[in-house]
Amino acid sequence: MTSALHLAKRTWTESEYLAIGETPERIELFDGSLHVSPIPTGGHQHIASELQAAMRDAVRHAGLYSFQGLNIRLRPGHIRVPDFLITTTIDYQESVYDVGVVRLACEIVSPSNPATDKLHKMHYYAEAGIPWYLVIDPRAETFHLYQLNGNRYAEHASASPGKPLELIEPVAVTIDPADLLPPS
Incomplete structure (x- = not known):
């Protein structure tokens, strides 16, 4: 290594x-x-693991797959590593995957550089055509789900502890942020 x-x-x-x-x-x-x-910090990893667990059955039921930290080629020379993804079938031996397999990308906002996840990655993921983008902000305890509309994202839903996020695409699942955030 x-x-x-x-x-x-x-x-x-x-x-x-x-x-x-x-x-x-x-x-x-x-x-x-x-x-x-x-x-990532323990809190960041906790959220990613709990999100994957909360979505596991819905992802499988939809015939899709979930991952943490895959190399995704958005375009030649531009490879990003989303915190959590839902994809179609992939070749498990590859080290980089084309953006076309991604149905949902999720970023957990880093307190050291929130603009990267809230603005920059959102722009690049939309430009690459990822249909759904989920932004989790642990400090604000909010989840924002965006749907691709043309070449930009439009907010589809938001959630906070006690106000669940209801997804219907790419999987059908309801998630309460209170169940994913680290204990205080």
Whole structure:
């Protein structure tokens, strides 16, 4: 395993990015630049795990699959790693997946850089055609579900503890944020 923190700053091609292999950090490729993030906090991981558990039966019933942290090629030279995804069938031996398999991408807002998840990734996911985008903000204790409308997202639903989020696409499930947020 290579540590991305020791990689030189320079312009990276997609093949060079893929040659890095597995690392202890989360690395995304954006137009020749590497974006390196540390492993998510325990609270972040708790939400992602509970979300996956809450959706497991609905995802299976819909004939879809759920994952945490897959490399998704939004376009050549632009690979992102959403916190949680619902996809169609994938080849489990691949290391990068085309955006066409993604039905829902979810980002759990990082307190150090909320604009990345709330604005930048939203823009790129919409541009790439991901039908549904879920943004979970642990600090605000809110969930916002967006549906693709043309090349932009429109808010479809929101939720907070005690006010569940009801999804009908890409899976049918009701989730109360209170069940997913870490204990205080």
